[in-house]
Amino acid sequence: MRPALVAVFAAFIAVPLAVMGWLGVRASRGDREVLRQQVAELTKGQLAEFDRLAARVVHAWEQELLRLTDVKDTTPAHLRAIARRSSHVRTLFVIDPDGRLRYPVQVPPPLPQEREFLDRVRPLRLSSELSFDPPLESAHRSAGAPVAASPPARAALPQTPGRSDRAPVSSAAARKSRGWFVGYYGRGLLLLFWRRMAGGQIVGAELEPVRFLSDLIAELPGTGPDAASRSVGRIVLTDLKGASLYQWGVYDPPSTESPQATLALSPPLDLFRLECYRSPDQRLDLGQGTLFGLASGLLSLGLVLVLAATYLYREYSRDLAEAAQRVSFVNQVSHELKTPLTNIRMYAELLADELAEESQRRHIAVVVSESQRLSRLIANILTFARKTRNKLALKPGPGRVDDAVRAVLEQFAPAFSSKRIEVDLRADAPALVQVDVDAIGQIVGNLLSNVEKYAAAGGRVEISTVQKDGRTEIVVSDRGPGIPPGQEERIFAPFYRLDSSLTEGVAGTGIGLSIARDLARLHGGDLVTTPGSPGATFRLTVATPFQEVT
Amino acid sequence: MFLTNGYKLGAIVSFAAGLLAMVPATARPDQVKLTTSLGTPVVMADRVEKAFVKVGIVGSSPAARAKRPPLNLAIVLDRSGSMSGEKIEKARDAAIMMVQRLDAGDIVSVVVFDHTVQVLVPATRLADRTAVLNAIRSIEPGGNTALFGGVSKGAAEVRKFKEKTGVNRVILLSDGQANSGPSTPQELGDLGAALKKEGISVTTIGLGLGYNEDLMSQLAGKSDGNHAFVARATDLARIFDLELGDLVSVVARDVDLKVECQPGVRPVRVLGREATIDGQSAYATIAQLYASQEASMILEVELSPGRAGTSREVARVSAGYTSVESNAGRALKGSATVRFTASESEAASSTDARVMTSAVELVATEVNKLAVTLRDQGKVEEARAALQQNAAYLLDNSRRYNSTALKDYSAVQSFDASNLDPASWAAQRKSMRKWQQNNRAAAAR
Numbered sequence: 001m002r003p004a005l006v007a008v009f010a011a012f013i014a015v016p017l018a019v020m021g022w023l024g025v026r027a028s029r030g031d032r033e034v035l036r037q038q039v040a041e042l043t044k045g046q047l048a049e050f051d052r053l054a055a056r057v058v059h060a061w062e063q064e065l066l067r068l069t070d071v072k073d074t075t076p077a078h079l080r081a082i083a084r085r086s087s088h089v090r091t092l093f094v095i096d097p098d099g100r101l102r103y104p105v106q107v108p109p110p111l112p113q114e115r116e117f118l119d120r121v122r123p124l125r126l127s128s129e130l131s132f133d134p135p136l137e138s139a140h141r142s143a144g145a146p147v148a149a150s151p152p153a154r155a156a157l158p159q160t161p162g163r164s165d166r167a168p169v170s171s172a173a174a175r176k177s178r179g180w181f182v183g184y185y186g187r188g189l190l191l192l193f194w195r196r197m198a199g200g201q202i203v204g205a206e207l208e209p210v211r212f213l214s215d216l217i218a219e220l221p222g223t224g225p226d227a228a229s230r231s232v233g234r235i236v237l238t239d240l241k242g243a244s245l246y247q248w249g250v251y252d253p254p255s256t257e258s259p260q261a262t263l264a265l266s267p268p269l270d271l272f273r274l275e276c277y278r279s280p281d282q283r284l285d286l287g288q289g290t291l292f293g294l295a296s297g298l299l300s301l302g303l304v305l306v307l308a309a310t311y312l313y314r315e316y317s318r319d320l321a322e323a324a325q326r327v328s329f330v331n332q333v334s335h336e337l338k339t340p341l342t343n344i345r346m347y348a349e350l351l352a353d354e355l356a357e358e359s360q361r362r363h364i365a366v367v368v369s370e371s372q373r374l375s376r377l378i379a380n381i382l383t384f385a386r387k388t389r390n391k392l393a394l395k396p397g398p399g400r401v402d403d404a405v406r407a408v409l410e411q412f413a414p415a416f417s418s419k420r421i422e423v424d425l426r427a428d429a430p431a432l433v434q435v436d437v438d439a440i441g442q443i444v445g446n447l448l449s450n451v452e453k454y455a456a457a458g459g460r461v462e463i464s465t466v467q468k469d470g471r472t473e474i475v476v477s478d479r480g481p482g483i484p485p486g487q488e489e490r491i492f493a494p495f496y497r498l499d500s501s502l503t504e505g506v507a508g509t510g511i512g513l514s515i516a517r518d519l520a521r522l523h524g525g526d527l528v529t530t531p532g533s534p535g536a537t538f539r540l541t542v543a544t545p546f547q548e549v550t
Numbered sequence: 551m552f553l554t555n556g557y558k559l560g561a562i563v564s565f566a567a568g569l570l571a572m573v574p575a576t577a578r579p580d581q582v583k584l585t586t587s588l589g590t591p592v593v594m595a596d597r598v599e600k601a602f603v604k605v606g607i608v609g610s611s612p613a614a615r616a617k618r619p620p621l622n623l624a625i626v627l628d629r630s631g632s633m634s635g636e637k638i639e640k641a642r643d644a645a646i647m648m649v650q651r652l653d654a655g656d657i658v659s660v661v662v663f664d665h666t667v668q669v670l671v672p673a674t675r676l677a678d679r680t681a682v683l684n685a686i687r688s689i690e691p692g693g694n695t696a697l698f699g700g701v702s703k704g705a706a707e708v709r710k711f712k713e714k715t716g717v718n719r720v721i722l723l724s725d726g727q728a729n730s731g732p733s734t735p736q737e738l739g740d741l742g743a744a745l746k747k748e749g750i751s752v753t754t755i756g757l758g759l760g761y762n763e764d765l766m767s768q769l770a771g772k773s774d775g776n777h778a779f780v781a782r783a784t785d786l787a788r789i790f791d792l793e794l795g796d797l798v799s800v801v802a803r804d805v806d807l808k809v810e811c812q813p814g815v816r817p818v819r820v821l822g823r824e825a826t827i828d829g830q831s832a833y834a835t836i837a838q839l840y841a842s843q844e845a846s847m848i849l850e851v852e853l854s855p856g857r858a859g860t861s862r863e864v865a866r867v868s869a870g871y872t873s874v875e876s877n878a879g880r881a882l883k884g885s886a887t888v889r890f891t892a893s894e895s896e897a898a899s900s901t902d903a904r905v906m907t908s909a910v911e912l913v914a915t916e917v918n919k920l921a922v923t924l925r926d927q928g929k930v931e932e933a934r935a936a937l938q939q940n941a942a943y944l945l946d947n948s949r950r951y952n953s954t955a956l957k958d959y960s961a962v963q964s965f966d967a968s969n970l971d972p973a974s975w976a977a978q979r980k981s982m983r984k985w986q987q988n989n990r991a992a993a994a995r
Contacts, residue, residue, distance in 0.1 A: 080828050087747035111828060210737050211744035217699050217731075218706030223666035234666075245731050246699050248666045 009313060013305040020301055024294040040261055047263035047274045050220060050235065054265050054272075057219045058180075061212065064088055065193045066178070069203040076103055080111065088212075089205040091117045097200030117206050120185040121192070180268030184240060189213070217246045233260070233278035240271045253277040324388070331385035334378045341378065345371040369414045376445050383442065383515050384494070394522055398547045399437040401429040401465055401472045408444045409463070412452065419456040429465035429472050433544035439519045440474075440542065443527065446512040447476045447538050455480020458535050471525065472544040477537040488529050492517045516540075582802050582839060583608045586867045586884035589905035592897045595858035595890035600818075602909040603865050603886055605809060606846040609801035609839040618798050619716030619874045621656040624673070624704035625649075625686075628724035629662045633691040637757060640783035641723055644790040645686045648721075651794055652676050659707035660685055663700030664693025665730055673707040697728035701741060701752060701769070708750050716874035717800045717838060718750045719775065721793060723786070725757040728765060739768030742775070743824065749804050751775035751837040755789055763983045772824060774837030777987060796840055802880075805836035805871040809849050812863045816852040821912035822990055823847040839871070848909050856890035863887050903951040910947040910956060914940050915989040918963065922982055930970050937967035959989075 068086055071078065079092045090113045094103040104114035178195035191212055194204030220237065234249040236259075259275035348367045355361045386392045409423060416423055444463075451461045458479025466473045483491060490496050494514040513527075520527040524543030529536060589602035625645050629638060649658060653676065660671040660682065670685045704720040712718050728738070742752055753775035754766040763779065770777035776796065778789045811817045811830045820827065825834035825847060836845045849865070856862055867884040891897055917940040924933035941963035948956035962985060969978045 077828070080826075084826060084833055085747065087744040108829060111826060208740065208744050210732065210740040213732065214698070214702040214705065214741055214744070217667075217702040218709075222661075222703055223668045246667075246696070246702075247730070252665060252693070 005313075005316075009309045012309050012312075013302065016305060017298060017302050021294075021298050024297060028294050043261035043276050043278075044263060046232070047235070047261060047276055050274055051263060051265050053219045054216060054269055057212075057216050058269065061088065061207070061215070062178075062193070065205055065207070066195060068092070069193075069195050069205055071203060074103065074201075074203070076108055079103060083113075083205075088208060090208050091206050093117065093121075093194075093204045093206070095194075095202040095204070120188075120190050120206070124181070124183075182268045182271055184271075189239075213245060220246060221248050223248045223250060233276055236275045236277070238273050238275060242273075245272070249277075251277060251279040253279075327385050327388050330381055334381045334385070338375075338378050338382075341371055341374055345375060365414045369411070372411045373415075373449070376442070376449065379442055380446070380511055380515055383519070384511050387515070387518055392518060392522060394436040394439055394519070396434050396436045396523075398432055399435045400432055401435060401437075401440060401467065401474070401544060402427040404435070404437040404440040405429075405444055405463065405465060405474065408441050408448060411445070412448050415452050416461070419452065420459055421451065421456055422460045424460065424462040426462070426464040429467040429474075429544075431467055432547045433467070433470075433472065434547050435472070435542070435544045436523065439523055443516040443519050443540060444474065444476070446516045447540075449512060450536075451476070451478045451480065455535060457481075467544065470543060470545045472542050474540040474542075475530075475537060476540070477532055477535060479535040482532070482534060482536045483529055491529070492527070582610065582805075582869075582871060582873075582880070582882065584867065584869050584882040584884045585844075586865065586886045587902060587905055588864060588886050588888055589909050590888070590897065590901050591886075592889045592891050592900040593853060593856075594894065594897055595860075595892055596855050598855060599853040601851050601853055601864065601888060602821075602905060603809065603849040603851060604846055604905045604908065605807060605849070605867050605869075605884070606844045607805060607807070607836065607839060607869060607871075607882075608844045609799075609841045618653075619800070619877075621652065621658075621716070621797050622673070622708055622711045622718045623652075623657065623797070624659045624661055624707045624720045626661045626663070626700045626704035626720055626722045627689060628664075628695060628697070628700070628722075628726060629689055629691045629693070630664045630695045630724075630726050631692050632726050632760065633757075637725055637783045638689065638691045640786045641757070642686055642689055644723075644786035646683055647787055648790045648794055649676070649679065649682050649686065651791075654679075657711045658682060659704070661700055661704045661707065662689055663696045663703075664691075665696055666693075667696055667699040667703045669703055669707060673710045694730045695724065695726045695728050696730035697722075697724055697765075698731040698733065698738065698741065701738075705745055705748075705750055705752075709748070712749065716803065716877065717797050718803075719797060720745070720750060720752045721755070721790075722752055722766075722769070723755045723757060724766065725761055727760065727762045733765070735762070735764040735768040738765050739772045742769040742772035746773040746835060746837050749837065753777070753793055755780060755786070755793075757783060757786065759980070763980055767983065767987050771987070771990070774835075779984060799841035799843075800838045800874055801841050802839040802871040802873055803837060805839055805845070805869055807834045807836065807847065808832070808868045809834075809847075810866045810868075811849075811851060812865060814854045814856070814862055815864050816854075818850040818852055821848040821850060821909065821916065825849075836871075838874075846908070848905075848912055850909070850913075853888060856888075858890050858892040861887050861889045901951070903953070906947070907951050907953045907956060910944065910951070911959065911989050914944050914959060914963070915986050917943075918966070918982060918986055921966070922979060922986075925970055925975065925979070934967045934970055937963045937970075941967065 065088065068082055068089060069092065071082070071092075074094050079094070083089050083091050091104060091111070093101065096102045104110045104118060110118060176196070178193070181190070181192035181194075183190045189209035189212075191207035191209050192204055193207060194202050196202050216237070220235075221232075232249040234247060234251040234253055236247040237245045239245055257277055260278050261276045263274045263276075264270045265272045265274065345368060348364055348371060352361060352364045352368060355364055383392065405425070405427060409425060413423075448461070455461070455478035460479045462475075462477045464475050492513050495510040496514075517527040520540055520542060525541035527538060527540045530539050531537070585604075585606040585608070587604050587606070589604065590599070593599040593601060625648070627641055627645065633641065645660070652658060656676050657673055658671065658676055659669065659673040662668050662670050670689070671682050674682075676682065701720060701722055704722070708718045708720055727733070732738070732741075745752060750773065752769050752773040754770040754777045756763060756766045756777070756779045758781065767777045769775075776793060778793075780786055780789055809817075809832045811832075815830075817827050817830065817832050820832050820834065823834050823836075823846075825832050827833075832847075832849050834847050839845055851864065853862070853864070864886045867886075869882040869884075870879060871882075872879055917936055921933040921936045921940070924936060941960045944956045944960035944963060948954070948960060966978065966982055969975075
């Protein structure tokens with residue numbers, strides 16, 4: 001197969017594929033972006049679902065805490081009894097309407113958990129406003145080390161800002177009736193709940209953070225063998241410092257992985273966050289649809305293109321094979337014809353010399369002329385066949401161009417005289433040069449044959465030869481109808497015949513000029529038409545190096 | 551294997567009357583008895599005296615009961631990577647054996663944990679035993695140790711049926727360090743205490759040498775569950791068996807003890823049990839009372855000087871509990887009175903050696919704990935001094951009360967004192983913790 005053909009077929013397959021692929025990838029990229037957003041939304045929605053579970057725990061605790069703090073009797077004994085029995089609270093606290101902490105205080109001596117409570121909330125400056133005034137964060141930051149009463153280990157730990165439902169300080173009317181505070185004291189969680197009683201007194205509780213966390217975990221899903229647990233990836237509940245408190249889901253992310261989505265829980269638990277991790281499989285799952293579609297689309301298109309290319313190639317090569325067969329057949333036939341024709345011509349020429357009678361000589365001249373025409377035809381066919389097999393070659397040798405031209409003219413003399421075509425030869429290439437006289441003869445013969453066929457009406461043909469600097473130029477002009485404008489090149493294409501009244505009724509193979517030009521080029525020159533009026537002018541140049549006489 | 555929860559001790563027998571100023575409890579004979587006794591019912595007059603009040607509460611024998619109340623158990627199994635091989639096999643076998651021995655009316659749930667927690671069998675009545683057993687058989691090890699989450703989920707399963715049944719228990723088996731979620735002994739202890747208030751106890755079984763004994767014992771101790779340390783997985787079946795034996799013998803739960811010190815008596819500390827001292831009163835809760843076993847607490851008090859020949863009421867004790875059989879609340883009362891004397895010999899001869907032995911043991915246990923704390927802080931010499939003093943204290947009292955146990959303990963302190971060097975500390979610490987828990991559990995029973 002020819003390389004050019006391979007390239008054509010490759011392009012035939014590759015170009016549509018590449019275009020399709022590019023468009024597909026672009027579309028898919030857009031799809032993926034949309035998809036990713038959808039997935040992010042979905043994941044957020046999923047996390048929000050878990051946030052609702054956490055809110056349920058908050059609500060349940062609030063109910064329990066409202067029950068626990070609904071006390072008329074605020075004596076320490078009573079409050080301690082409540083805290084002792086409840087697994088929800090560590091200690092209760094009471095703040096008077098005037099903003100003073102009334103319980104727990106130093107008298108009666110606080111229980112250990114009450115002392116811890118006092119240490120933990122000291123930076124908050126609990127007051128009846130419960131607005132943690134000055135604002136909580138700054139209170140925390142400026143708190144510094146709690147006072148001497150607190151254990152040194154705890155005091156050394158950094159204070160971490162917490163959050164609370166802060167009531168507006170100015171407007172007493174807008175005071176909240178209850179609220180939460182969730183923060184950290186050192187490493188420990190600090191959970192407070194408070195409610196405002198009818199008299200403006202506040203009763204609150206420090207919650208048992210571990211129990212709260214335990215309830216939160218109990219409410220959140222566990223890992224299961226079911227599909228839901230698989231699809232969830234891995235959800236991690238983290239605290240303020242990002243440490244994992246609890247996690248669930250089958251997927252086990254490497255520690256370097258960053259979460260796909262993050263959601264802070266709703267207040268008051270907004271210190272906690274939910275992080276969602278997904279396995280690479282699952283992430284691919286989400287984008288696989290379009291990629292797969294694109295890949296399969298490209299694949300099928302590629303397949304169709306390859307099939308089409310194969311079909312076309314097979315058709316083409318069959319045509320090529322048939323053409324080659326035909327050429328080969330014609331070539332063989334021509335070879336078979338050549339030998340008898342040579343004999344016929346040779347004997348006809350011998351006979352012409354022997355015949356004395358004028359009419360007989362005229363008859364035999366026709367035989368000779370026709371057999372010469374046939375020889376040229378066969379020579380053309382054989383040359384063309386050699387050319388198609390890339391075996392066209394010249395056999396240059398010492399010779400004279402004028403001799404070759406004269407020989408051809410001699411062959412055409414009878415035909416020209418019968419068609420009354422006058423020949424005007426200005427021969428000026430008499431030198432002995434390196435030339436393939438057969439090729440020159442064939443080229444000129446083809447030109448003269450065209451004159452005989454198409455320009456007989458002009459009644460004149462001018463042939464001139466010029467030699468200069470190792471090149472020989474032969475110009476053949478007739479007075480025929482000439483070559484229509486725009487056809488000057490196409491007449492040299494094989495099998496091209498001028499489609500006009502000119503060619504009607506005139507036999508021709510359509511390869512004469514093509515071969516003439518091929519031979520001229522092979523001979524280091526060219527064959528072109530030059531505009532001439534009237535009629536057609538062909539200019540043949542060939543390389544004819546000077547031949548030393550030895 | 552080491553069993554540190556006093557299974558082997560059986561019941562501590564109640565006390566004879568004699569010189570003891572004991573007031574028999576007004577309990578129904580078939581349920582629960584309350585005893586209140588003083589280590590030194592007769593003390594020297596005209597000086598500040600230290601005294602130990604022992605409050606004991608004893609359940610009736612299981613034979614007296616027609617039908618045992620249903621159990622509500624969560625079996626929480628560690629299936630972290632370290633449980634691979636024989637450990638997980640034996641744990642499965644032990645759990646299976648336990649489930650097979652439960653009644654159809656019992657409620658069981660199975661929770662496993664590694665990084666994450668899986669509720670393998672949600673709380674359910676044991677109607678379909680096969681499903682539960684198959685679930686246990688499917689447990690495969692791998693991953694981290696989210697112990698807090700595991701216990702939380704187990705407790706949540708128990709909570710589902712908590713109101714309806716007698717005995718609520720989470721049984722936790724772990725061989726490792728909790729390393730996912732809250733993981734400090736303090737946090738797990740707080741969780742245990744909170745669960746106890748709800749009436750849920752956590753029994754912890756530590757397997758092998760790698761687990762955090764402080765964490766597991768805190769969790770069990772604060773929730774009134776048992777804590778067992780099992781060196782070899784092959785002993786698991788026995789531990790589960792013992793645990794089940796305990797559970798089916800529970801006669802009372804949510805026992806609230808209140809010891810009210812009378813004028814002239816100042817409560818100092820409570821030994822052998824989690825308790826709160828608020829003013830003149832000490833409060834303690836006992837999650838459950840096993841049949842034929844005494845649960846007790848010892849209150850150390852300070853008596854202001856009294857005149858010879860007079861008596862003084864030291865403490866009034868009240869106990870409220872829920873009878874497991876009838877699921878009804880009951881109350882008991884008791885009190886203890888001390889007499890002041892001028893005669894040293896009378897005071898000495900009236901001493902209750904049993905109470906005093908228990909008290910000395912618990913005091914020594916506190917010192918031993920202090921020694922561990924000191925050693926943890928790197929104060930090797932101070933720890934050694936404390937232990938040596940402790941040994942002397944125990945030896946002294948062993949002679950006074952003619953107790954071989956105290957003598958043995960004295961030897962233990964001496965041994966501890968000579969094993970504080972870094973090379974052996976890790977193993978020694980476990981051994982000391984074990985001893986402490988052993989004493990505490992024995993006293994609490």
